[in-house]
Amino acid sequence: MPEALEQDYSQTQLHEVTKALSSGMFVHVRRMLAHMPPCDIALLLESSPHKSRTVLWQLVDPDLQGETLEELSEDVRNGIIAQMDPALIAAATEEMDDDDLAEVLRSLPDTVYQEVLGSMDKTDQERATFVLSYEEETAGALMSTDTITIRPDVTLDVVLRYLRLKGELPEGTDELYVVDKENKFLGDIQLATLLTKSPLLTVREVMDNESEAIPVSMGESEVAQLFERHNWISAPVVDEDSQLLGRITIDDVVDVIREEAEHSMMSMAGLDDEEDTFAPVVKSTKRRSVWLGVNLITAILAAFVAGFFESTLGILPILAVLNGIVPSMGGIAGSQTLTLVIRGMAVGHINDANQRWLIGKEIAIGMLNGVIWAVLIASVVALWQWDFTLGLVIAFAMFMNLFAAGCAGVTIPLILKKLDIDPALAGGVILTTVTDVVGIFAFLGTATYFLLP
Numbered sequence: 267m268p269e270a271l272e273q274d275y276s277q278t279q280l281h282e283v284t285k286a287l288s289s290g291m292f293v294h295v296r297r298m299l300a301h302m303p304p305c306d307i308a309l310l311l312e313s314s315p316h317k318s319r320t321v322l323w324q325l326v327d328p329d330l331q332g333e334t335l336e337e338l339s340e341d342v343r344n345g346i347i348a349q350m351d352p353a354l355i356a357a358a359t360e361e362m363d364d365d366d367l368a369e370v371l372r373s374l375p376d377t378v379y380q381e382v383l384g385s386m387d388k389t390d391q392e393r394a395t396f397v398l399s400y401e402e403e404t405a406g407a408l409m410s411t412d413t414i415t416i417r418p419d420v421t422l423d424v425v426l427r428y429l430r431l432k433g434e435l436p437e438g439t440d441e442l443y444v445v446d447k448e449n450k451f452l453g454d455i456q457l458a459t460l461l462t463k464s465p466l467l468t469v470r471e472v473m474d475n476e477s478e479a480i481p482v483s484m485g486e487s488e489v490a491q492l493f494e495r496h497n498w499i500s501a502p503v504v505d506e507d508s509q510l511l512g513r514i515t516i517d518d519v520v521d522v523i524r525e526e527a528e529h530s531m532m533s534m535a536g537l538d539d540e541e542d543t544f545a546p547v548v549k550s551t552k553r554r555s556v557w558l559g560v561n562l563i564t565a566i567l568a569a570f571v572a573g574f575f576e577s578t579l580g581i582l583p584i585l586a587v588l589n590g591i592v593p594s595m596g597g598i599a600g601s602q603t604l605t606l607v608i609r610g611m612a613v614g615h616i617n618d619a620n621q622r623w624l625i626g627k628e629i630a631i632g633m634l635n636g637v638i639w640a641v642l643i644a645s646v647v648a649l650w651q652w653d654f655t656l657g658l659v660i661a662f663a664m665f666m667n668l669f670a671a672g673c674a675g676v677t678i679p680l681i682l683k684k685l686d687i688d689p690a691l692a693g694g695v696i697l698t699t700v701t702d703v704v705g706i707f708a709f710l711g712t713a714t715y716f717l718l719p
Contacts, residue, residue, distance in 0.1 A: 280310050287318060296325045304330055308337035311346070320349065332358040336366040344373050352378060356385035364410045365518055368397040405489050406482040408522070409503040409512035412436040415445045416469055418452060423465035425455075438515040440499040444473050451479050451502055451510040479504040482511055486522045491614045493519045526612055560695050568593070568702035575710035578718060584651060585713055588660060591643065592709045596667035596701035599635060603628050603675025604697050608689050611679060625676050632672020636665035659716055663709035670704040671697075 283302075286295045299307055299322070307326060311319050311334070323346050326334060335343055335358055347355060347370065355374075359367050359382075371379060371394055383391055393411075400406025414435065416425050425442070429435070441454040453475035463472050479502045480489055493501065493516060500515045572579075572589070579586050607624070610616040616624060640661035648657030678696050679689035 280306065280313065283310055283322075284314070284318075287322065292321075292325060295322070296327075299325055300327050300330075304333035305337050307334045312339060312342050316345075319346070323349075328354070328357065332361050335359075335370060336362060340369070340373065343370070347373065352381035353385040355382045356390070359386075360390060363518075364393065364397045364412075364512070365408050367394060368400075368407055371398060372402065400482065403486045404482065405480045405484045405486065405503050405514060406511070408486055408489060408514050408518050409482070410436075410515065410518075411512040413443055413502070413510065413513050414439065415443050415449070415510065416455070418444050418446070418470040418473065419468060421466060421468050422460055422463055422472070425460060425469065426465065438500055438517060443502050443510055443513070444469055444475075445510050449510055450508045451504050453477050454502065477502075479508070479510075480514060481506070487526065487612070488614070489514060490519050490522045490526070494523075561698070564695060564699040564702065567699060568706055571703050571706050572710065575714055578710055578714045582713065582717060584656070585710065588647065589706065589709060592660065592663045592667050593702045593705035595639060595664060596671040596705045597698055599632065599668050600671035600675040600697045600701050601694070603631075603672055604679060604689075604693050607676050607679045608693065611683060611689065616680075621680060625673075625680075628672045628676035629669070630672075632669045632675075633665075635672070636668035639668060640665040655716055656713075659712045660709060662712055663705065666708040667701060667705040671701050674700040 283295055283298050286298065302310075307330065311322055314322060319342070323331075331354075335346070338346070350358075355370075355378075359370055362370065371382070374382060383394060386394065396411070397407075414429075414432075416428070439457070441456050442460070443454050444452045446452060453473045454477045455469055455473045459472050478492070478496070480492065482503050482505050489501075492498070493514075498516065500513050502510055503512045503514060504510055575585075579589075607616065607628075610624075643664050644657035644661035646657075647660050648654050651657075674697050678700075679693050682689040682692055682696075
């Protein structure tokens with residue numbers, strides 16, 4: 267089915283379920299949900315208000331609940347899990363991939379986690395303990411342990427017979443991992459190679475012994491960059507002794523890339539990247555109020571600076587009309603630089619070796635923009651008010667603020683990163699403060715010095 271038609275079909279399904287639910291046709295909704303893939307059920311849950319979501323979850327087939335939880339965003343999943351009995355959570359996590367299991371268990375309060383763990387059988391308890399032994403946002407937290415390993419001294423024919431006996435391969439398998447008797451990673455062999463080479467050859471003769479393995483402690487952002495650079499479908503994960511621990515597949519990396527993109531976009535507005543669109547009013551208000559409060563403080567600071575020049579504004583009312591232009595231009599120019607730098611940091615383009623060059627470049631852009639827009643605004647204001655001095659005053663303020671915006675836009679995220687503070691979350695607020703204060707002070711301060719008698 268073409269992608270566009272598939273999307274239309276999914277939307278039609280979702281519309282029908284929503285309509286049936288609002289009509290109280292619960293038996294019909296249960297049947298429809300039973301024939302929907304988990305990804306569509308997750309989309310339906312995320313697209314539903316809180317009360318409807320609770321009813322829908324109760325109608326989802328228990329056999330589909332685990333896969334559906336894997337597809338949900340963190341905020342929605344946590345809300346659903348909070349309403350579930352620990353035994354049901356344990357049942358839903360039985361078939362979960364290791365990385366998804368770790369994410370679900372980490373979201374549980376300690377008391378609930380202990381109850382869920384107590385409801386699991388011994389095998390699942392051991393698996394839960396293993397997946398939680400690695401830090402969040404590392405390769406260890408991303409990996410799955412469902413790997414197929416082979417020895418280097420066997421023939422390809424033996425490997426093929428071994429795979430036939432297994433009957434199935436783990437999802438997303440494109441290569442088999444070669445290990446020694448101590449389970450040390452030696453290399454890999456592609457399935458394509460296995461199928462096309464002579465079955466009499468040994469694994470050692472055809473394997474790739476220079477393939478790259480991912481350290482278990484590597485950050486998930488670095489993992490995503492490696493997958494992007496090498497076009498991997500899967501990759502092995504090893505510990506410091508080169509012991510094979512598991513593998514990471516492309517579907518998990520796609521989730522990391524999507525989450526990082528959402529994080530950057532939402533954080534610049536002061537929102538959680540897992541923000542539930544249909545969260546209760548009070549919950550959403552609390553989350554948004556934090557950054558609204560921070561922005562209010564920065565606005566008061568800018569107003570406080572402007573208050574120093576109250577007498578100047580009283581004598582020259584035209585300054586009040588023009589006062590918003592300079593901070594606004596600085597804010598836009600600084601945001602352009604800030605966004606560019608944060609993106610460069612996210613994709614790994616910016617490092618210690620090229621930071622100085624980048625700072626110089628952005629400062630030069632700020633100065634050049636300052637000259638261009640200073641000349642333009644000076645000409646407009648001088649002709650409008652027939653006041654050449656006023657034109658020079660706003661030109662100087664425009665140049666200084668665009669210069670400051672360029673400096674702040676490039677240095678703020680770099681400094682925040684060194685302080686281990688998320689640049690996407692805090693950078694915009696600090697930048698706005700800088701451009702507002704510098705713009706107001708440069709314009710009104712210069713006007714007070716040159717225009718007042």
